[in-house]
Amino acid sequence: MSQLTVTSSYLKPQNADKNEEEEEAAKDEIRKLRENELSWVQEKRVVMLIDESLENLKHCCAKLNLGSKCDERLQIPVLQTTTEKYSLTPRQGAQDTLKASVTLLDDNVIQAEVSIKYPKAGGGYFRAVAQPDVQWKLQQLQDLGNYISRVTIAFCDLKDQLTHMSVYTNDSGKRVLEDLRQIKNELCLARASIQLPRKRSLLELCYFPPTRKFVPQLPQDQLLSFYISSCRLVCASYQMVPKTVHPQGLSVFMAECRLPYLDEILRRLNHTMNSVQRLIGYIEIYQN
Structure with missing residues (x-):
C-alpha cells in the first residue's frame, strides 16, 4: 500500500508585520500618555492636594493647640491655653442616675465633679x-494630636520632595503612592481615636491614680471612667451589685456631652481622607 504524504506551507500575510508594528506603536503611545499623565499628577495634583489638606489640618492644629507639635513649616503659633468646662448628663429619656462636670485644659482633665445615684449614700x-x-490625660485626645502632627510632617516632607524634583517618573510615583498610603493610615487612626471608645478595664480603673483623687473617696464598690466616643465626652460609673439585682453583677450609668470642636475636626479629617483616597486611586490607575 502506498503512503500519501501531504505537505503544506503557511504564507504570512503581507500586512502582518505592518499590523504588529502599528500595534506596538499604539502601545508605546498609550504608555507615553500614561507616563505623562502620572508626571502631571505628581507635579500638579499631589501638590494641590497637599496645600488643601494642610489648610484643613492647620484648623485642626489650632483647635487642639498643637503649635508646638505640628510641623514648624506651617508656622502655627503656640497660644496660651484656656480651660473649658463641660456638663455631662444622661441621654434623653434616661433616668437621672449620673451627672458630671469636667474641666479640660487641652487634653488634660484638671477637675471633675460627679453626682451618682447611690442608695448607700445619704440622700x-x-x-x-x-x-x-x-497628670490626668484623655489619651484619645492626646493620640488625636499626635496623629495629626505626624500627618502635617508627612505632607510637608512630601511637598518638599516634589518641589525639588526635576523629573517625575514611574519610580517617583511609587514613592509618592507609598507616602500617601502612610498618610491615609495616620488619618484613619486619627479619626478612630475620637470615634471609637477606648475604655480602661475595671482592673485598670482600680489602680488608675487620678480617679483615686476624688474627695470624698469613691466607695469601694464604685468605679469611674472618662473617655471619648463619637466625638462625645463620656463619664461612666460602674457599681458592683449583687447578681440578684443585675445578672452581670455590675450596674453601669453613663453621662455625656458633645464636643463641637471634635465634630469640626472630624469633618476636616474626613474631607482630607477622601481627597487622599481619590488621589491614591488615580495614581494606581496610571501605574498599572
Missing part, C-alpha cells in the same frame, strides 16, 4: 470632686 446620691495633683 441617695454620692457627690465628689477630683482636682488631681497627678
